[in-house]
Every structure is written in C-alpha cells, then in structure tokens.
Amino acid sequence: MKIACFHLMPYRDLDSDFDKKYNSAWFTLPFEDVADREMVSKYFNWTLDELIFAAESGFDGVCTNEHHQNAYGFMVNPNMMGSVLARATRGTNTAIIQMGETAVFLNPPIRVAEEYAMLDSISEGRLVAGFPVGLGGDYAYSYGMAPVEQRGRYREAHDLIIKAWNSKKPFAWNGKYYQLPMVNIWPKPSQKENPPIWVPGNASPSTWDFVIEHDYSYCYLTYFGAQGAKHMVQGYWDKVEEAGRDKNPYRMTYLIPVGVSETDEQAEADYGEHIEYFYHKLLHMPQELLLPPGHMTHSSLTHVLTKKPFPAYDELNHLHYKEFNDRDYLVTGSAETVTQRLTEIVKELRVGHLLLLPQFGSMPHNKAMENIERISKGVLPHLRGIWDDEGWEDKWWPAGSSASEKKKKAA
Amino acid sequence: MHKLKQQVVPVLGDKLEITVNVAGKGKPIVFFHSAGGFYWDDFLDGLADNYTVYAPFFPGTAPGKPDELEQLDNLWDAVLAYDDLMDGLGLDEATVIGHSFGGLLACEIAAQRREKINKLVLIAPIGLWKESDPYTVADWCALSYDAILDVLFYDKNKPRALKRMMRPEADSEEAALWDRDFIWTIGCTAKLVWPIPDKGLKKRIHRVTADSLIVWGENDKLIPPTYANDFKQGIVKSEVFTLSECSHEPPIEQTEKLYAKVSEFLTA
Numbered sequence: 045m046k047i048a049c050f051h052l053m054p055y056r057d058l059d060s061d062f063d064k065k066y067n068s069a070w071f072t073l074p075f076e077d078v079a080d081r082e083m084v085s086k087y088f089n090w091t092l093d094e095l096i097f098a099a100e101s102g103f104d105g106v107c108t109n110e111h112h113q114n115a116y117g118f119m120v121n122p123n124m125m126g127s128v129l130a131r132a133t134r135g136t137n138t139a140i141i142q143m144g145e146t147a148v149f150l151n152p153p154i155r156v157a158e159e160y161a162m163l164d165s166i167s168e169g170r171l172v173a174g175f176p177v178g179l180g181g182d183y184a185y186s187y188g189m190a191p192v193e194q195r196g197r198y199r200e201a202h203d204l205i206i207k208a209w210n211s212k213k214p215f216a217w218n219g220k221y222y223q224l225p226m227v228n229i230w231p232k233p234s235q236k237e238n239p240p241i242w243v244p245g246n247a248s249p250s251t252w253d254f255v256i257e258h259d260y261s262y263c264y265l266t267y268f269g270a271q272g273a274k275h276m277v278q279g280y281w282d283k284v285e286e287a288g289r290d291k292n293p294y295r296m297t298y299l300i301p302v303g304v305s306e307t308d309e310q311a312e313a314d315y316g317e318h319i320e321y322f323y324h325k326l327l328h329m330p331q332e333l334l335l336p337p338g339h340m341t342h343s344s345l346t347h348v349l350t351k352k353p354f355p356a357y358d359e360l361n362h363l364h365y366k367e368f369n370d371r372d373y374l375v376t377g378s379a380e381t382v383t384q385r386l387t388e389i390v391k392e393l394r395v396g397h398l399l400l401l402p403q404f405g406s407m408p409h410n411k412a413m414e415n416i417e418r419i420s421k422g423v424l425p426h427l428r429g430i431w432d433d434e435g436w437e438d439k440w441w442p443a444g445s446s447a448s449e450k451k452k453k454a455a
Numbered sequence: 456m457h458k459l460k461q462q463v464v465p466v467l468g469d470k471l472e473i474t475v476n477v478a479g480k481g482k483p484i485v486f487f488h489s490a491g492g493f494y495w496d497d498f499l500d501g502l503a504d505n506y507t508v509y510a511p512f513f514p515g516t517a518p519g520k521p522d523e524l525e526q527l528d529n530l531w532d533a534v535l536a537y538d539d540l541m542d543g544l545g546l547d548e549a550t551v552i553g554h555s556f557g558g559l560l561a562c563e564i565a566a567q568r569r570e571k572i573n574k575l576v577l578i579a580p581i582g583l584w585k586e587s588d589p590y591t592v593a594d595w596c597a598l599s600y601d602a603i604l605d606v607l608f609y610d611k612n613k614p615r616a617l618k619r620m621m622r623p624e625a626d627s628e629e630a631a632l633w634d635r636d637f638i639w640t641i642g643c644t645a646k647l648v649w650p651i652p653d654k655g656l657k658k659r660i661h662r663v664t665a666d667s668l669i670v671w672g673e674n675d676k677l678i679p680p681t682y683a684n685d686f687k688q689g690i691v692k693s694e695v696f697t698l699s700e701c702s703h704e705p706p707i708e709q710t711e712k713l714y715a716k717v718s719e720f721l722t723a
Contacts, residue, residue, distance in 0.1 A: 185593060190649035192524065192642045220528070332597050338642025342521035345639060349631040 144174025
C-alpha cells in the first residue's frame with residue numbers, strides 16, 4: 045500500500061479562551077484579533093519543512109489541501125505549497141498529492157487544469173490530482189456562490205478540465221456555468237494518461253456515484269474516526285460492487301491523525317492536548333457554517349438527517365483524548381501499537397492509500413518532526429506490504445513516481 | 456380555515472410545472488412566500504374570505520418535487536416563470552403580495568408585468584441594498600434553528616409563532632424530514648439571491664406602476680426597516696405602513712393589524 049503525509053497547516057497557538065470570545069474558528073474569526081503575522085510565516089515554513097522531511101524519511105507522498113478564512117488550515121492555494129514540494133523532492137518517487145486545488149472556487153476553473161499541468165511538469169509526472177467538491181462554507185461564505193449550484197459547477201468544471209487536458213485541438217466551451225471561446229491550455233500535464241484523480245468526500249453519497257462512474261479513487265475524510273467511518277465506507281464499497289467494479293483497495297484513500305510515542309503510556313502526554321486543540325478549538329464552528337443550506341443534494345440531505353451516520357457535530361466538544369483515541373479518531377501509542385491499530389483500520393476499511401496526519405492541532409514543529417521520524421522508522425515499513433498478497437495494481441498512483449521507482453530498481 | 460386546493464400550471468415552455476395553492480373566492484391575489492417556504496397562515500386565510508388567493512410554491516420547495524429548482528438558473532428565469540404562471544392562471548388583472556424573498560419576486564413581477572398588476576403589497580421585502588444597512592443571505596442561511604427564531608420574531612413565544620415554527624418531536628423521522636424540508640427550502644430560495652440580494656431591482660423598480668403598500672415591522676431584526684423608505688422612493692405610487700412589536704414576520708406577529716390595513720388598501 046501507499047502511505048502519504050498530509051498537512052492541514054493550522055494556526056497552532058490560538059489563545060486558550062478564544063472560543064469563548066468568538067463563535068467560530070472559521071469564516072468569521074478576525075485574523076487581526078487572534079493571529080500573529082510572524083507566526084504565520086513560521087507556520088508556512090514549518091509545514092513545508094515537515095512535509096519535505098516526511099518525503100526524505102520514507103513517506104510515499106506529501107499532501108496539501110485548500111481551505112479559506114479560518115484558523116483550522118489556511119493553505120489557500122495548495123498548488124503554491126505543492127510547487128515548493130515538487131521542486132524540493134526532485135529526482136525522488138515522492139508523489140505530490142493535491143487534495144486539492146478546488147475547481148469550483150475558481151472562475152474559470154481551467155486555472156486548475158493549468159496549475160495542475162504546471163505542477164505535473166515541475167514534478168516530472170508525480171502529481172496526484174485531487175478533485176474536491178469543496179467545503180460548503182468555503183464555497184458559499186468565503187467565495188460567495190449559491191450552495192445549491194456547487195455540485196453542478198463541480199461536475200461541469202471537472203468535465204471541462206478533463207477535456208482541456210485531453211483535447212488535441214482548441215475548443216469552445218458553452219456550459220451552464222462557464223463559457224470560454226477558446227480553450228487551449230499550456231502546458232498539458234506531464235503524465236500522458238492524465239494525472240490520477242482522487243476525490244475527497246466526507247458525507248455525501250452522491251459523491252460516491254461520481255467517483256465510481258469515473259473510476260477514480262475515493263478519499264474519505266472524516267472528523268468522526270475509523271469506527272464511525274465503517275458505515276460510510278461500507279456504503280461506498282457496496283456501491284462499487286453494485287456498479288461491477290473490482291475490489292481494488294486503491295479505490296479507497298483514508299486520512300487519520302497519528303502520534304507515535306516511546307510507549308503507549310506516554311502517548312497521552314505527548315499528543316492529548318494537541319488532538320483536543322484540534323477538535324475543540326480548530327473545529328469550533330456552528331454546523332450551519334459547515335453546511336450551508338443547499339450544499340447537499342436533496343437525497344444526500346435526506347440520508348444524512350434520517351440515517352444519522354455521524355454523531356452530532358457539537359458532541360466533539362465533550363470528548364477528550366481518551367475517547368478520541370479509543371474511537372480511532374486518531375491513533376497513538378508505541379510504534380507497535382500504532383502499526384497494529386492502523387493495520388486493523390486499513391483492513392477493515394479496505395484502504396489502499398493511507399494519509400497520515402503527523403502534525404495536528406497545536407503540535408509544535410519539533411514534536412511534529414519527531415513524530416514523522418518515529419512513524420517513518422517504526423510504522424511505515426510494517427504497513428507497506430498489507431495488500432501485496434492480493435496482487436492489486438495501484439491504478440491511481442502517478443506515473444512519474446512509479447517510473448522512477450522502476451528506474452531505481454533497475455539501477 | 457379555508458380548504459386549500461392545489462393546481463399545477465406549466466410554465467417556461469412546459470419545462471417546469473409550478474404547484475399553486477388556491478383558496479377563497481373573489482378577485483385574484485397572488486402571494487409569494489418568504490425564503491422559509493409556503494405556509495398558510497391566518498393572514499392569508501383572512502384574505503381568502505374576500506379574494507381568490509393563489510400561493511405558488513417556489514420551484515423545488517413543493518413537496519416531492521425538489522428537482523424542479525433546476526429549471527431556474529437565476530432571478531430572470533423566475534420572473535418569467537411567474538409571468539407565465541399568471542398567464543396560465545388567466546390573471547389579466549391581479550393584486551400581488553410578497554413577503555421578504557417573495558417581496559423581491561413580487562416587486563420584480565410588478566416591474567415586468569406592469570399593466571396587469573393593479574395593486575402591490577410588499578411585506579419586509581429583500582432586494583435593495585445600501586452600505587449603511589448591509590445584510591446578506593448568511594444572515595438567515597448561517598443560523599441555527601434557535602437563532603433564526605430570535606431573528607424572525609419580536610416574541611418567538613406567541614402562539615402563532617410557536618405554531619409556525621413547531622418541529623415534530625426531536626429524534627423522530629418526522630423531525631428529520633421537517634429539518635430536511637426547512638434546510639432545503641432555504642437553500643432553494645437562496646439560489647436566486649446568493650450572496651447579497653442586490654440583483655438589479657434598483658434599475659427596474661421605477662417601472663412599477665401599481666398602487667403599492669410597503670409594510671415593515673418596526674423591530675425587524677433581519678432586514679432593516681430603513682429599507683421601507685428606499686422602496687417608497689423607488690415606487691411612484693406607494694405608501695409605508697409600519698407595525699410595532701413586530702420583527703420580520705408581520706403575517707404571523709401582527710396578523711389582525713396587517714389584515715386590516717391590507718384589506719383597506721385593496722378596497723380603496
């Protein structure tokens with residue numbers, strides 16, 4: 045299997061009582077009130093250092109994402125981060141996983157086709173092209189578009205980008221949301237068959253249909269832990285089977301925060317405060333801001349409200365390290381324990397691409413670096429071979445990463 | 456309470472069917488509901504004593520027909536759909552009443568269908584915007600159920616307010632579906648006005664020729680009452696009527712006073 049290092053790039057030092065003064069860490073939290081510009085410079089550079097170190101230490105890929113107007117994670121353009129990472133890992137197999145630049149946030153969305161092509165060129169074919177639908181609040185509140193149109197825009201932007209990558213000649217695009225007289229992007233991606241596409245999702249069954257229809261890899265991003273994920277992930281695999289697709293585990297990508305300590309007993313002291321900061325401070329947000337009305341399709345909304353596949357969002361505030369750890373919201377402990385628990389999760393959810401989050405919440409730079417090193421040495425080598433006996437090919441791994449792997453092996 | 460009938464009227468070259476609630480007898484009134492969706496309240500029921508009230512569901516919000524929203528891309532589509540609707544209902548002359556989001560629609564229709572609208576009643580309409588009194592769709596879309604109650608009503612504990620906003624018992628399937636319909640309806644209506652309901656009415660409002668009554672709650676916590684004067688300045692033949700102890704829901708909060716004033720205006 046493949047294991048990548050994910051980063052959210054949070055604001056790591058919010059005052060402990062900021063959530064008493066402000067009703068959200070997202071969208072409405074005034075930067076000037078709570079943030080320090082010098083610290084922000086440090087965070088960006090620490091984030092890059094941590095990801096580059098992860099690549100050097102043996103992670104198969106590095107992964108960035110996009111959010112807006114919040115303290116939770118403010119890489120507003122993940123391709124700027126990806127560009128630095130591509131260059132810093134030149135000549136290696138490290139996949140540059142963008143999860144991703146969000147097409148519906150941009151107009152015209154071919155900007156994503158162009159930037160991904162640029163990134164694929166700089167990385168010499170190591171790009172994984174993430175196609176997020178985009179967080180409803182980012183789209184509606186930060187970027188001012190009607191929630192009910194988000195999925196229509198997403199599908200059209202996707203079709204336009206795929207055509208822009210593959211068309212041999214310039215073409216006109218007359219869509220419902222986008223009109224362009226001459227689409228003829230320069231450059232095209234380095235990977236001739238298009239970069240592999242991963243689609244993140246966290247709640248909407250309608251996203252599964254899209255992923256399966258196009259034969260992409262689904263990346264389940266959840267705040268509610270691996271145990272809570274079973275219902276959703278099984279729903280995805282059921283649909284995969286219904287559609288007659290194979291059970292290739294690389295169809296499934298899963299993200300989880302991980303903390304490795306010297307011993308199991310030490311883990312709470314090492315990571316407890318940081319995961320509580322993540323859940324209590326960085327996810328401090330009324331649900332109405334997370335899901336603007338119209339963001340979910342009528343059928344997905346019906347599913348989520350009647351079947352209740354998630355715990356109530358505000359329950360997170362009442363949970364602490366022990367519950368988070370017990371319910372697999374994160375995995376911490378000794379390298380052996382973490383390996384064992386991740387192996388169980390990977391097998392249970394049938395995950396081919398595992399995204400680990402070694403820096404989470406308020407975790408300082410030095411601790412994040414230590415964690416990355418411990419994961420690389422003590423965990424990664426024992427996870428890699430999990431699916432080897434089933435013999436699946438990872439059709440969703442970038443050609444540039446695989447090709448240089450072959451080159452290396454040949455050498 | 457009048458018995459409601461439903462009538463389905465094809466519009467936009469048969470691409471869309473609008474479901475209309477109909478009650479009463481007499482000259483026609485077309486009522487456009489707020490962003491919260493269609494609700495037959497005592498104000499409308501009173502009007503139905505003397506008029507035929509047509510109250511269309513905004514497309515997408517009629518029960519069982521969520522996909523109808525896809526036929527409306529923007530405000531212009533909606534105005535033409537309602538223009539077709541009124542033709543389809545055979546309304547050569549009608550009074551139009553609109554509340555909040557529906558007030559914007561009513562005003563746009565009066566500006567489009569000029570000679571066929573004889574009277575216009577706008578109840579706390581959205582649609583105009585000024586820097587000194589800003590508001591956005593987030594003011595009603597980014598609120599919890601409890602917070603919305605506080606904004607909509609001067610006193611959310613009055614019987615009519617309680618009845619209007621009564622959710623089924625929590626944790627029941629009915630409550631989940633009530634929430635679904637509430638969220639979905641707000642999402643549908645927001646499509647035309649996101650993120651700020653300033654979609655060009657200021658360039659068209661001068662075309663309204665109907666005698667117009669502009670109603671506002673003095674304590675409106677959602678759309679500032681100062682906009683009453685902006686609508687008055689925009690519409691040639693108009694007057695303003697304000698209601699005390701009233702936020703954004705005059706039909707619910709000041710039913711009798713509103714009914715008396717509107718009846719007087721319509722018969723004048």
